Amino acid sequence: xxxxxxxxxxxxxxxxxxxxxxxxxxxxxxxxxxxxxxxxxxxxxxxxxxxxxxxxxxxxxxxxxxxxxxxxxxxxxxxxxxxxxxxxxxxxxxxxxxxxxxxxxxxxxxxxxxxxxxxxxxxxxxxxxxxxxxxxxxxxxxxxxxxxxxxxxxxxxxx
Numbered sequence: 001x002x003x004x005x006x007x008x009x010x011x012x013x014x015x016x017x018x019x020x021x022x023x024x025x026x027x028x029x030x031x032x033x034x035x036x037x038x039x040x041x042x043x044x045x046x047x048x049x050x051x052x053x054x055x056x057x058x059x060x061x062x063x064x065x066x067x068x069x070x071x072x073x074x075x076x077x078x079x080x081x082x083x084x085x086x087x088x089x090x091x092x093x094x095x096x097x098x099x100x101x102x103x104x105x106x107x108x109x110x111x112x113x114x115x116x117x118x119x120x121x122x123x124x125x126x127x128x129x130x131x132x133x134x135x136x137x138x139x140x141x142x143x144x145x146x147x148x149x150x151x152x153x154x155x156x157x158x159x
Contacts, residue, residue, distance in 0.1 A: 002044035007072045010096045011048055013103060014040040014070075014128070018135050021057055022155025028144050033057040036155040038137060040070070047071040050082070054155075070105075072096070080107050080126070087118030092126060102130035125149050133158055 004012055018038045025031040039051045052066040068082035068090075080092040094107035105128040112121050125140040135157040140149040 002042070004042055005044055005046045005072070007046045007074055008042060008048060010076065010098060010103065011040075011070065011072055011078075011105075013130055014048065014105075014135070015042065016040060016159050018157035018159055020135075020155055020157035022054075022137070022153055024153040026141075026143070026150060026152050027146060032063075034063055034153075034155070035060075036137070036157060038135070038155075038157055046073075050080075078105060078107065087115030088121050089113040090124055092124065094126075099131070101132050104129050120144055122147070123149055 019036070021033065021035050023031065023033050034054045035057050036052070036054045041049045048070045050066070050068045050070055052064070054063045054065070055061060056063055066082050066084050068080055071079040073079065076096060078094050078096050080090070080094070082090040082092070089112070090109050091111040092107040093110050094105060097104045107126040109124040112124060114121065121141055121143040123142040127138045129136045136154065137157060138154045139152050141152050142149050
């Protein structure tokens with residue numbers, strides 16, 4: 001097995017496959033429940049790969065997916081690039097903070113790119129909070145006419 005790049009050590013606890021469920025809401029859609037899978041991997045370089053998939057909790061129908069890279073920097077900062085099949089590409093910057101029982105990764109969009117057919121998204125905020133054996137993944141967004149960041153989804157995951 002390839003060794004984890006030393007600059008990624010603060011993120012090591014995220015490695016693996018996380019599964020659980022969550023709830024989402026937004027002013028322009030009906031509230032929903034979903035099942036989520038979040039996979040963090042590495043190849044020995046100074047980044048973790050991320051694959052996210054969610055499905056409707058009741059029907060199992062696919063809802064959303066993303067793929068990206070969480071880049072660790074020597075100063076403790078992190079950068080996240082994310083591509084979505086809906087035509088949205090995010091460039092996020094943030095921090096990773098060790099806590100007594102895990103870690104917190106806080107990210108905010110520096111840029112959001114859209115294909116011509118994508119829904120309008122102007123800003124994103126993401127938070128990963130690992131406490132013990134539970135990873136909480138949350139996302140806020142400013143989209144489709146909403147100018148302010150609004151809480152959109154929250155899932156509790158475990159390995």
